[in-house]
Amino acid sequence: MNQEQFSAFWIQLKAPLKAKWVKITDADLLEIAGNLVTFTAVLLKRYGATENGDVNTWANRRYSHWSGNYTSKYADPVKVA
Numbered sequence: 001m002n003q004e005q006f007s008a009f010w011i012q013l014k015a016p017l018k019a020k021w022v023k024i025t026d027a028d029l030l031e032i033a034g035n036l037v038t039f040t041a042v043l044l045k046r047y048g049a050t051e052n053g054d055v056n057t058w059a060n061r062r063y064s065h066w067s068g069n070y071t072s073k074y075a076d077p078v079k080v081a
Contacts, residue, residue, distance in 0.1 A: 001063050003036045009063050010034035016062060021055055023047060 001009070014029050023046040032039045043055050 001060050005063060006036040007034040012066060013059060013062060020058060
């Protein structure tokens with residue numbers, strides 16, 4: 001997802017992002033305000049480098065599903081029983 005896509009998609013992403021990644025605060029969401037660079041900085045601050053990639057992958061999955069640009073790269077993981 002690039003800056004233009006992230007900015008356009010920000011309104012749809014905020015609520016599910018906060019619900020899934022609980023360390024992200026309302027103040028963080030206001031700070032991010034659709035800016036991809038700020039989003040990455042907040043993720044590093046809240047989750048560190050390890051989970052930063054997981055959050056970005058999650059956001060790309062949401063974008064792929066909602067935009068109709070779904071690719072197997074961002075397929076939701078299959079749970080093994």
